[in-house]
Amino acid sequence: xxxxxxxxxxxxxxxxxxxxxxxxxxxxxxxxxxxxxxxxxxxxxxxxxxxxxxxxxxxxxxxxxxxxxxxxxxxxxxxxxxxxxxxxxxxxxxxxxxxxxxxxxxxxxxxxxxxxxxxxxxxxxxxxxxxxxxxxxxxxxxxxxxxxxxxxxxxxxxxxxxxxxxxxxxxxxxxxxxxxxxxxxxxxxxxxxxxxxxxxxxxxxxxxxxxxxxxxxxxxxxxxxxxxxxxxxxxxxxxxxxxxxxxxxxxxxxxxxxxxxxxxxxxxxxxxxxxxxxxxxxxxxxxxxxxxxxxxxxxxxxxxxxxxxxxxxxxxxxxxxxxxxxxxxxxxxxxxxxxxxxxxxxxxxxxxxxxxxxxxxxxxxx
Amino acid sequence: xxxxxxxxxxxxxxxxxxxxxxxxxxxxxxxxxxxxxxxxxxxxxxxxxxxxxxxxxxxxxxxxxxxxxxxxxxxxxxxxxxxxxxxxxxxxxxxxxxxxxxxxxxxxxxxxxxxxxxxxxxxxxxxxxxxxxxxxxxxxxxxxxxxxxxxxxxxxxxxxxxxxxxxxxxxxxxxxxxxxxxxxxxxxxxxxxxxxxxxxxxxxxxxxxxxxxxxxxxxxxxxxxxxxxxxxxxxxxxxxxxxxxxxxxxxxxxxxxxxxxxxxxxxxxxxxxxxxxxxxxxxxxxxxxxxxxxxxxxxxxxxxxxxxxxxxxxxxxxxxxxxxxxxxxxxxxxxxxxxxxxxxxxxxxxxxxxxxxxxxxxxxxxxxxxxxxxxxxxxxxxxxxxxxxxxxxxxxxxxx
Numbered sequence: 001x002x003x004x005x006x007x008x009x010x011x012x013x014x015x016x017x018x019x020x021x022x023x024x025x026x027x028x029x030x031x032x033x034x035x036x037x038x039x040x041x042x043x044x045x046x047x048x049x050x051x052x053x054x055x056x057x058x059x060x061x062x063x064x065x066x067x068x069x070x071x072x073x074x075x076x077x078x079x080x081x082x083x084x085x086x087x088x089x090x091x092x093x094x095x096x097x098x099x100x101x102x103x104x105x106x107x108x109x110x111x112x113x114x115x116x117x118x119x120x121x122x123x124x125x126x127x128x129x130x131x132x133x134x135x136x137x138x139x140x141x142x143x144x145x146x147x148x149x150x151x152x153x154x155x156x157x158x159x160x161x162x163x164x165x166x167x168x169x170x171x172x173x174x175x176x177x178x179x180x181x182x183x184x185x186x187x188x189x190x191x192x193x194x195x196x197x198x199x200x201x202x203x204x205x206x207x208x209x210x211x212x213x214x215x216x217x218x219x220x221x222x223x224x225x226x227x228x229x230x231x232x233x234x235x236x237x238x239x240x241x242x243x244x245x246x247x248x249x250x251x252x253x254x255x256x257x258x259x260x261x262x263x264x265x266x267x268x269x270x271x272x273x274x275x276x277x278x279x280x281x282x283x284x285x286x287x288x289x290x291x292x293x294x295x296x297x298x299x300x301x302x303x304x305x306x307x308x309x310x311x312x313x314x315x316x317x318x319x320x321x322x323x324x325x326x327x328x329x330x331x332x333x334x335x336x337x338x339x340x341x342x343x344x345x346x347x348x349x350x351x352x353x354x355x356x357x358x359x360x361x362x363x364x365x366x
Numbered sequence: 367x368x369x370x371x372x373x374x375x376x377x378x379x380x381x382x383x384x385x386x387x388x389x390x391x392x393x394x395x396x397x398x399x400x401x402x403x404x405x406x407x408x409x410x411x412x413x414x415x416x417x418x419x420x421x422x423x424x425x426x427x428x429x430x431x432x433x434x435x436x437x438x439x440x441x442x443x444x445x446x447x448x449x450x451x452x453x454x455x456x457x458x459x460x461x462x463x464x465x466x467x468x469x470x471x472x473x474x475x476x477x478x479x480x481x482x483x484x485x486x487x488x489x490x491x492x493x494x495x496x497x498x499x500x501x502x503x504x505x506x507x508x509x510x511x512x513x514x515x516x517x518x519x520x521x522x523x524x525x526x527x528x529x530x531x532x533x534x535x536x537x538x539x540x541x542x543x544x545x546x547x548x549x550x551x552x553x554x555x556x557x558x559x560x561x562x563x564x565x566x567x568x569x570x571x572x573x574x575x576x577x578x579x580x581x582x583x584x585x586x587x588x589x590x591x592x593x594x595x596x597x598x599x600x601x602x603x604x605x606x607x608x609x610x611x612x613x614x615x616x617x618x619x620x621x622x623x624x625x626x627x628x629x630x631x632x633x634x635x636x637x638x639x640x641x642x643x644x645x646x647x648x649x650x651x652x653x654x655x656x657x658x659x660x661x662x663x664x665x666x667x668x669x670x671x672x673x674x675x676x677x678x679x680x681x682x683x684x685x686x687x688x689x690x691x692x693x694x695x696x697x698x699x700x701x702x703x704x705x706x707x708x709x710x711x712x713x714x715x716x717x718x719x720x721x722x723x724x725x726x727x728x729x730x731x732x733x734x735x736x737x738x739x740x741x742x743x744x745x746x747x748x749x750x751x752x753x754x755x756x757x758x759x760x761x762x763x764x765x766x
Contacts, residue, residue, distance in 0.1 A: 001439045001674040002368040069367050243764040255765075260754075263761035267690075270760055274687055275664040278678065282667035285367040299663045302656070348653060355656030357631070357646075 003281045009073040016074045019046055020081040026329045029082055029192075037158070038194040039085045048113035053091055061104035062111045068222055072229040072284045079233025082332055084192045086116050089154035092226045093119035094163045096219040097174060101209045106161065106176070118159035120177070120198055121216070124151040128224075128344040130165060130172050130216045137166040137173055137205060144168065144175060144207060146200040150182075152343070156196035157186035164205060165216060172213045175205030191339035192332065221297045224344055225280075225287050228304045231340040232280045234333040235273050235308050238315040241330060242269060245319055262318060269314050272307035279303050295358050302350040305341030312337050372440055382448045389417050390454055393721055398455040399731065400719050402738040404746075405579055406455035407721045408491075408533045415457050415488030425462050425486055427617050432470055432478075433486040439673045446618035450625035460492045460529070461485035463617065465538045465557075468609045472596055481536075481557070493561075495525040495539030495583060496606070503755050505540075506550045506603060510585060512541035514592065519543070519556065521565075521588040527749065531568045531581035534561050538609075544600050555602035557594040564588070573745075575738035576716035610751065611685045618673070619692055620666035626699045627658055633732045634706040645706055658698055665691050683763040686756040693746035693753060700743040703736040711737040 005013065023043060032040045047053055056071050057063025071092070078087060090110055094117025098107040109115035125132050135148025146166050150156070162177040182198040189195045209215060243266055246257030256262050283300045286292045312334030316323040323330050341347055390398075394417075397410030405411075418424040426442050428434030437445065466485045469478050484490035501508040510523025521541060531537070537558040544552030561568065565586040570578035597605040634655070635646035645651045668691065672679035681687070704711050710733035718725035718734060727734045747753040 001670060003671050003674060003676045004367065239764075244766055246764075247766040257761065257765055260758070264754070264757040266764050267757035267760035270683065270764060271687060271690060274668060274678065274681075275661070275691070278668035278671050279664045281367070281671060281676070282369075285369040288367050289369045289371075291369065291371075296663075299660045302660050303664050306657075306660075351656030351660060352649060352652045353656065354659045355652035355654065 003285055005069070005073050009070055012070065013073045013077055016050060016052065016077045017080075019050060020077060020083075024081045024083070026082075026332075029084070033084055033188070033192040038188060038192075043083075044085050044113060047085065047087065052087070053113040054111040056091065057095065057099050057107055057111045058104070061099065061107035063099075063107075068225060068287045069284055071226050072280070075226045075229035076233035076236070079230030079336065080237040082192065082234070082329065082336055083230075084194070086118075086155040086159070086194075088223070088227060088230070089119065089159065090115075090117040092223045093117070093121075093154070093219070094159070094161060096223060097163045097208070097216065098161075100215050100219055101174065101212070103208065110161065115160040116155060116158065117161040117163060118153055118155045118179075119219075120150045120153050120156060120162050120164040120182075121220075122151050122153065122343070123149065126345060126349055128220050130213045130220075133165050133167055133172060135164070135166040135200060137168040137175060137207075140202075140204065142204070144173075144205045145202040146175060146177065146205045147202055148200050150198045150200070152189070152195050153198055154189075154193060154195050156198050157184040158194055162198075163208065164200070165212070166200075166205070168207075168210060171211040172216065173210050174208040174212045174216065176208055177203060177205045189339055191335040193339070220344065221292050221294075222287055224297050224301050225284055225292075227340055227343065228276075228280050228300050229284070231304050231308050231337050232273075232277050234336045235276060235304075235311045238311050238330065238333050239266075239269050239273050241333075242266065242315045242318045249320075256318075265314050265318060269311045272310050276304045276307045295354060298350040298354050298358060301345060302347045302354070305337070305347040306351075308337035309334075309341060309347075372438070375440055375444060378441055379444045379448060382445050385421060385423075386448055386452050386454065389421065390414060390452075394455065395453070396721050398453045400721060400735065401455045402575060402719065402735045403577070403579060403742040404456065405458060405529055408530060410721055411455045411458060412488050412491065414455060418457070419487045424457065424488060425466070427463070428466065428486070429470070432466075432482055439670065442618050442673070443621065443670070446621040450621040453625070456622065457488075458491065458530070460494055461490065464494065464609055464612050465492050467612045468538075468605070469596070472605055472608060477557070477596065484536075490536050491530065491534045492536045492538055493528045493531040493534035493581070493583075495528050495531075495537050495558075497527045498524060499526055503752050505606070505751075506553065508540055508542060508553065510539075510541050512543050512554060512556065512590070514543075515589075517593070518589040518591055519554075521585040521590060523585050525583045525585075526571075526580075528568075528581045528583050529579060531561070531583050532570045532578065537561060537583070538596075540602050540606055543602075550603040552600050553602035553606070554599050555596040555605040556590055557596060558590060559594065563590075574741040576714065577719075577738070577742070579742070618669065620662060620669050623662045623665065623692075623695055623699060626703070627655075627662055629732060630699065630702045630706050631655060633703070633730065636730065637706055637708050651706070654702065658695075658702060661695055661698070665695055681763070683760045686751075686759045689750055690753050690756045690760070693750075696746050697743045700736075700740040703732060704740045707732050707736040711740075 054063045055066040059065050095110045110117050137144040137146045162179050164175045164177050181203045182200050184196045186196040249256050283296050315330050394410050394414045397407040426435045430436040498508050512519035512521050539556050543554040565588040567584040569582045571580045637645045639645045639648040710729035713728045718727045
């Protein structure tokens, strides 16, 4: 049993941390969020240069053949720096599907960072379960026509490649759709990322994979691991910054961290962080070994969402008034965690599934 | 990272299962069903300890040279899982997890040779003499005096919360040997070879759960050889802190928590919710059960990281983190047990809880133990340093 990063993974993590410390200060990040595109092609080019966009993909698609552990190692750093570039949307989600269906041709442009992909799956049903997708695809003269509503698609309005889940015949299909075809309502998510609601109204699509439920589950499960790593990175940053603040901010002539109520809140933040990170690393190791069961993903999703919220709210409270401002990263780190919690089934959903005995349920494929 | 399954693990599991199915006597099994504390029924637990020792399995966490099993982390979890599946009573922690590991680190070779075999075999039971009526969380203010006289110390004072002192034949304790300087500096760590020393008196205390688990111990001119000191005179605080890291530190504890949670889950399916179904269908109970299941999982992950050598165990806050997590989870599960057992938990069944009792238990299996377990578990956040003290210690490591 081993839950540590290899020396190589630690080096990769360090080099990403150094690059982001230099190019992605909080002020720089805020300027990027406010920019017209909402993310930075220059920063994206740096990620390409570091090999990060190619990291998890097979070599025949121009990838580096990296593992989920490699991606988790850098995703924690992304979370700490509140990255808004389309890594999750393009590399983890859309790229994840294209790699799983074995489409190196489509994948190559994603892996090189030249094209941005988005996975169009979420429908706001409170669960990521592919079995509950209602968007449907019907055979048409020259392929398929898709009809339905999709919600909170990360980079749904600025992606070059759309991978869409839709019910076809009795199963679930995955489709490629022209990014200009669906009606898009673009917006910025509360955590600073670009996203969109998309409406399909007989929109043409090309079939990527039929009977794709297990495949999509596998991609979503791994994506939850990576997104959880970002949220845990944000939790670590909140803990560090709040501990520093409590040690230096003085009231009544002493650092506020010397008051036992404040000290105990810090201790609770540390306990929450340690639990969440332990579960992240354990679940990552299971994913790497292809031993991820549905309850492992539910536990990770719920623990990081729930404990992350606790850490974020405690950080705002400990910072007092300044914690309420946009000027500090504190609230932004908290909002990244809130976004993680809301996506792919929120805490209560996963906890209730666990409590209702999902443990005894047969392990779904993928 | 590596969690690849070991092909030989299933063979090991069968070997463990076969032994655990056949070795415990009916009384030991009954003791397991009637365990409502970290400290199970004494006679049966010690009998079980000696049976496990005969098989070489009494101390899976110990180094091989002192009689440990040499099992991998995976094997230790398999053993703990199979053990818990059968509801067998846990071995008592004072020897195996506290004074034993401490003597391996800080005892003289003579002390190791003299004491470790009896701890390993279950011949000896050690009680812990730390707290005093005037020294709880502020342990360093302890005042039981040990005055040198010839080759001995002469002890006067009293100790309290000495678990199972009325069953013990040995004791490790902290005494005051100096009132000079800081209060931490005048403390000495002593070993008592026997509990029937002249001037030593043990009085059991009946706890909230009705059980005489805790005791008071009174010392009136009790003579103890100075050779029974661990570490230097007046350096006992260092020794005590070292021991506390073992007391608060980890082993494969999560399988027991998981087992208790499964017992509660099963009981929920037999208790009406008041809304037409059972508590197992109740969304609120499902949500709470799910949260505890997720919490037990995170604790298991934390434990596995620590045991497998992840740097998380080198965190200076590690012993306190472990103590807080494990104790609060124990309490939360005990609360759930009383919730799911409902009215059945109210009859006071302390008579029926004795192994071999003629008293017929009322209600289902969980009804016998849920309430005493819950009441006993209130102590988990008090002993081994209250959780308030643990949070102080964790916060101290965060301050820059």
